[in-house]
Amino acid sequence: MPIKDYIRERFFPHMWCPGCGHGTVLNSLLRAVEQLGMSKNEIVVVSGIGCSARISGYVDFHTLHTLHGRALAFATGVxxxxxxxxxxxxMGDGDALAIGGNHFIHAARRNIAMTAIVMNNKxxxxxxxxxxxLTGVGGMATTAPYASIDRSFDVVELAKAAGATYVARSTAFHAQExxxxxxxxxxxxGFSVVEIMTQCPTHYGRKNKKGGPAEMIKEFKDITTPIGSKAKQENPGLIERGVFVEKDLPEYCAEYDKIIxxxxGGA
Amino acid sequence: MGKAKLKEHRINRDWCKGCGICVELCPKKVLELDAEEKAVAVRPEDCIACKLCEIRCPDLAIEIITEPDEK
Incomplete structure (x- = not known):
């Protein structure tokens, strides 16, 4: 398998739980890089803290495993x-939008050319x-034994509002997408945000009685629909998948070069 | 380009954690978990080499080896 050339096989099997959606995201990421035909030296993977952040240890690119929520700040420097x-x-949902929420919106505002992958397992x-x-109203967690009353962020809406110039959403079920x-x-x-809904069978699944990994990944098929589909009009509760924003605006590094x-010239 | 024909299911038993995602999502029900909770291809003759198991496996443990069809 050519994608095995892009991983550090000595660290496998990885530390994620059986059926963790993050593994499927790693799988998809490697296939995307393989399709692009990039060399390992052209890619830098910068991650923060959390299950999702462990990806940087498994891929054989330039990698940085940094502070909780601060991955985008380090990445901006790189x-x-x-x-x-x-x-x-x-990044995970907490890493990107709680601890690193400010870095997230400002990276989007600057439109610096980086790819933020938000693995949302709630x-x-x-x-x-x-x-x-991202747990949302009614979600159960160890710190919300009687259900959470916090409304959840919508990663796509937040990224759009903050100014990201590529915003997309998919799920672990839709691996090709x-x-x-x-x-x-x-x-x-420009700054790209890809939200991928992933399953956490060990914690979210168990607390919310979602069944095993297979049941959880299949649920993504039932609760999502492509953007603008007829199903969405009939059932507004469905979560839309697809590319929400794709536009060209001045990129930060290019603008910075102009300033230099x-x-x-003026000296 | 001819249709891909299955040659072999290469399943890495050291990496497979037996989550059962491949078993559940295989459109032809080719895979099952064995007594050690590892995925095995019990009906390889039914496999259509769609690779849906390979691209979704969270453990990167499945590889579908194909050969181009002669026809």
Whole structure:
């Protein structure tokens, strides 16, 4: 399998639980990179803390495993110093939108060319199943034994509002779609956000009586629908999948280069 | 390009954690979990080499080896 060339096989089998959706995201990411035909030296994977962040240890690119929520800040530094590299930032829902919420919106606002992959499993898996800002009203967690009353963020709406120029959503069930979106997001010249809904059978699944990994991954097929589908009009509760935003706006590193040029010219 | 024909299911038993996603999502019900809770291809003759198991396996444990059809 060519995708095995992109992983650090010595660390396998990986540490994720049986049936964890993050593994499928890793699978999709590797296939996207394989389709792009990039060399390992052209890619930097920067991650924060959490189950999702462990991806950086398993891929054989340039990798940085940094602080909780701060992956985008480190990634911004990498990108500004070496704009020719492709920076990919895999994050969990809590890492991206709770601890790193501010970095997330400001990276989107700047439109710096990076790919943020938000693996949304609606829970803090690594630390024992506490509720996250994506758990949503009615979701059960170890810290919400009588159900959460917090409304949840909508990753896509937040990214759109903050100014990201590529925004897409898919699920672990739709692995081919994920691969295509990650592929396009890496090629996009601007800040790209790909939300991938993943299953956490160990914590979210158990607390919310969602069944095993197979039941959970199949549920994504039933609760989502392509953007603008007829099913969405009939059942507004369905979650839309697809590419929500794809537009060209000035990219941060390119604009910064212009400033350097202007400053040197005026000296 | 001819239709891909199955040659072999290569399942890495050390990496498989027996989550059962491949068993459940196989459109032809080719795979099952054995006594050690590892995926095995029990009906390889039914396999259509769609690779849905391979692309969804969270453990990167399944590889579908195909050969181009002669016809």
């Amino acid at each position: 990108k500004l110093s070496k704009p020719e590299l492709n920076v990919i930032v895999p 829970i803090y898996g690594m630390t024992g199943g506490q509720f996250s800002p 994920c691969t295509q979106m990650i592929h396009d997001a890496i090629l996009h010249d 040029e202007r400053a040197q």
